[in-house]
Amino acid sequence: SQTIHQWPATLVQPVGSPLSLECTVEGTSNPNLYWYRQAAGRGLQLLFYSVGIGQISSEVPQNLSASRPQDRQFILSSKKLLLSDSGFYLCAWSPLTLHTDTQYFGPGTRLTVL
């Protein structure tokens, strides 16, 4: 069966510090991968998605970047964190099929920028 991992689970970082969040998927090949952010009490906002190694699409301009160095690895980064980067970051994957692309979410990383 497929599983998705995210780490760390929680993170507290000072403003201006760098960020690296990692997401890995097991049990599948060539998945679509997604990074979302959920602000407190609000819906999910898609940040990046990737359909393959080295292929990244950004949905909104922001202080963050994403990379996909391996088929089942997706990394979210920042060179200098802002207070507004605080939130719950979720990685998701979906299989490549013709009929459905249900997305399956990881456990999330709660980031607090102080």
Place this chain on the structure above:
Amino acid sequence: DAKTTQPPSMDCAEGRAANLPCNHSTISGNEYVYWYRQIHSQGPQYIIHGLKNNETNEMASLIITEDRKSSTLILPHATLRDTAVYYCIVRAYTGNQFYFGTGTSLTVIP
């Protein structure tokens, strides 16, 4: 993707069926109805999805009206662990983003 409307909150007694409604009057012919839930501080969990036929799996049943303008998610025997925010999402089967609105906060009462 079509917009959905859900009640902000609902209560259900433990062991009873929980029926969560969703209106999607502007749904298009190629759009599916998806249901997810999110337990506090966890990632959203996929529950079920359907196009026009009713669907059932080990977690829930999805009833879609004949005109497809509304649907109901049914949890047949609610437990305390079903307390969560439930999201109804309508989208075409290919697309990049799942638009999660505010959902319905379901509280299962002992």
